[in-house]
Amino acid sequence: MTETAHTEQRDYIGAKLGMWFFLFTEVLLFGGMFLVYSVYREVYTADFHEAGMEMNVVIGAVNTVILLTSSLTMALSISAIKKGAHKISVLLQAATVLLGIAFLVNKYFEWSDHIRHGFYPDSPQLLAMSHGKILFFGLYYVMTGIHALHVLIGVSIITFILVLTLRGTVTSNDYIKLENAGLFWHLVDVIWIYLFPLFYLIL
Amino acid sequence: METSFYNAPTRYPGLFGWIFTTDHKRIGLLYLISTLSFFAVGVTLGLTMRLELIRSGMHFYGAQTYNSLFTLHGVIMIFLFIIPGIPASLGNFIMPLQIGARDVAFPKINILSWWLFMSGAACAVASLFTGGGAPDTGWTFYVPYSVRTGTNISLAVFGVFLIGMSSTLTGMNFLTTIHRLRAPGMTWRRMTLFTWSIYATSWIQLLATPVIAITLLLLILERFFGVGFFDPAKGGDPILFEHMFWIYSHPAVYIMILPAMGAVTDIIPVFSRKNIFGYTAIAASSLAIAFVGYLVWGHHMFTSGMSDTSRIIFSFLTFLVAVPSGVKIFSWIASMYKGSIRVDTPLLFTLGFIFLFSIGGLTGLIQGALSTNLHVHGTYFIVGHFHYVIFGGAVMGFFAGLHYWFPKMFGRMYEEHLAKLGWVFLFIGFNMLYFSMFVLGWEGMPRRYYDYLPKFNTPNLVSTIGSWILAMGLIIMFYNLIHSLSAGEKSGDNPWGAASLEWQTASPPPVENFETIPVVTKGPYTYS
Amino acid sequence: MDERGNHIVGTKTYVFVWTALLCLTGLTILAAQMKMGKWSMVANIAIASAKASLVLWFFMHLRQEKRLFKLMIFVPLITISIMIGLTFFDIWYR
Secondary structure, three states, X not given: OOHHHHHHHHHHHHHXXXXXXXXXXXXXXXXXXXXXXXXXXXXXXXXXXXXXXXXXXXXXXXHHHHHHHHHHHHHHHHXXXXXXXXXXXXXXXXXXXXXXXXXXXXXXXXXXXXXXXXXXXXXXXXXXXXXXXXXXXXXXXXXXXXXXXXXXXXXXXXXXXHHHHHHOOOOOOOOHHHHXXXXXXXXXXXXXXXXHHHHHOOO | OOOEHHHOOOOOOOOHHHHOOOOHHHHHHHHHHHHHHHHHHHHHHXXXXXXXXXXXXXXXXXXXXXXXXXXXXXXXXXXXXXXXXXXXXXXHHHHXXXXXXXXXXXXXXXXXXXXXXXXXXXXXXXXXXXXXXXXXXXXXXXXXXXXXXXXXXXXXXXXXXXXXXXXXXXXXXXXXXXXXXXXXXXOHXXXXXXXXXXXXXXXXXXXXXXXXXXXXXXXXHHHHHOXXXXXXXXXXXXXXXXXXXXXXXXXXXXXXXXXXXXXXXXXXXXXXXXXXXXXXXXXXXXXXXXXXXXXXXXXXXXXXXXXXXXXXXXXXXXXXXXXXXXXXXXXXXXXXXXXXXXXXXXXXXXXHHHHHHHHHHHHHHHHHXXXXXXXXOOEHHHHHHHHHHHHHHHHHHHHHHHHHXXXXXXXXXXXXXXXXXXXXXXXXXXXHHHHHHHHHXXXXXXXXXXXXXXXXXXXXXXXXXXXXXXXXXXXXXXXHHHHHHHHOEEOOOOOOOOOOHHHHOXXXXXXXXXXXXXXXXXXXXXXX | OOOOOOXXXXXXXXXXXXXXXXXXXXXXXXXXXXXXXXXXXXXXXXXXXXXXXXXXXXXXXXXXOOHHHHHHOHHHHHHHHHHHHHHHHHHHXX
């Protein structure tokens, strides 16, 4: 193998490896939050169950389906570009972005609803409740909040990659940027896969 | 030198050619200059602290100032100096050369790391002059005080958060580099042990740093929004903060020491003219230390109120981590045995490192045992211990590497006698300054206090005088190095006659590192 | 074949995985309605892990990566397990 071919192949694998390493750091970042969650769920099990009743399973389930579908469209967009179907890839990327935005819109309504009912950190209503409930809502806002931030970042990245695909920078010969964006997006999905039962299905 | 990387054309002129560089060698030097500058600030803070402690009842300033001083001393020394320390400076410059690469895997992310580092440092410095002023919680930011204090915790902690991001990205970069960019023939077993240590360290940087990131983020959220995770009034657990803090900060000490051990492991064969003893054991021990380092954080919390069960478990696990460290020490000594030893400055610092780190490590065992820990926790014994391992260990290893790779980076030699003189001052001053602390701690003097009982006067005086002798040593050493940048004798490409790959190219190297990427056929320590 | 010589994953496979994910989502919602006490958390995590594994294996192309790569995924997982596990020795026995 010539040095150049070796280098080019290295770049692809190297770029993907670097992205996976970065995903590990995100896993550990959320891992720290899961640590806090698991500690307090263990200590305040009954309170957590009570607080869980305040959550809207329907919105949670809808958001889960939205993210799972967006992972599908993302994966399909990568297959499309590998096959040279640029236009279809762009459409699928756009679908992913729209689904991501839909998720955020749902989150906005969900949070507004909770805040209107007086459930937010340091609210007088929350402080009057049991400790476990206070912590449950604290965890809810922090974990879904930081997750939503990652959804927003993901949506922005994919939009950027979409533009690159339209411009012809991302092609069937050089699609690592799209693939890495996909990896990030799937991780965001995986995190929600765990958040959903932990917050919405404690009944 | 017409072909050195210093003279290579850069995208932007002058200073911007440095600030916007993507050359790992320049980035390594950027880190070197910035971290050593922060070290100088940290030393000054330390000297100021020791001045206050020169005598019982003597006050140059008050308790609040003292609290801020030791907080800043810790934050600067740990987050702005020794954690980025060797990996960011020597690791950046030397590691790609040692594996025969032209640069790291992601050069742009590399300079981004430095920008994040400097931004974080700027936030930390800004916190001194804004909001409620300099943090006074200690570098450990324990709750509840860190939530309640009016000092500018949020900005300082956000600065540390940014520095953490820098560290994480560097870890990711180095891991990918070592996995993907080794020269043809450079198998894992032909890598230098310095590169192995950078590899193990990068795993820790990658996996541990996000935990401190989220911990500090939660602290900021606590201060702004009262979320309650660490507030007993809301059901939170302050000890949970300590768990999360030390889950990072214990592995962090291995970020500090592993590269220093790596540098020392590279130096010994060169100055013994002999192959390293126990290559595989040393490489494996680096990985083992990195792994076991995740299992022991609770030993910082034996008096915190956590359960007896966990205290026993953590104490047991703590004793385990001494084993791979011991493997290294025995391997180093065996490597020197029957070698043709030349005690040049790098080896002198190495020998000092082995001695001082051993003392630090042994006192760590005293702290790791539950019963004795109860006696020494929160006393100067602990302060003595960690200065022996971090300063006597990691920093002396850093100085060893700095002298060893000085000709590689700058193409010049420092003055040998002056270097050795500096070492003598350092060694004497260091032991006066810090050994006294073992005595003080054992006798019961608490740490983080701006005053003490008169019975502790004598060791404190010895300690403060030691700090001045140590400072003298640092001045001599740094004067020598800085002066030699311009006035030192030209060193030639390989003044030590070393066998590892970085020495087989020009000193300083050309911008592309090697004219042609070498094909590696033997190990890095083959001496006849 | 893509650049790496790997088979390009087909639409059918992806849609099949997606369907499985939706079914598992339904399953986890059902499981939550049942009274299992302590085991409901275990069941939820198990189903979530099954879903995550599907996403990792198919959508994230872990299936096509080298063995060393696949093994590396366990590193952050083991790290988190250690973090939570050792902390619980405190939480449980205080």
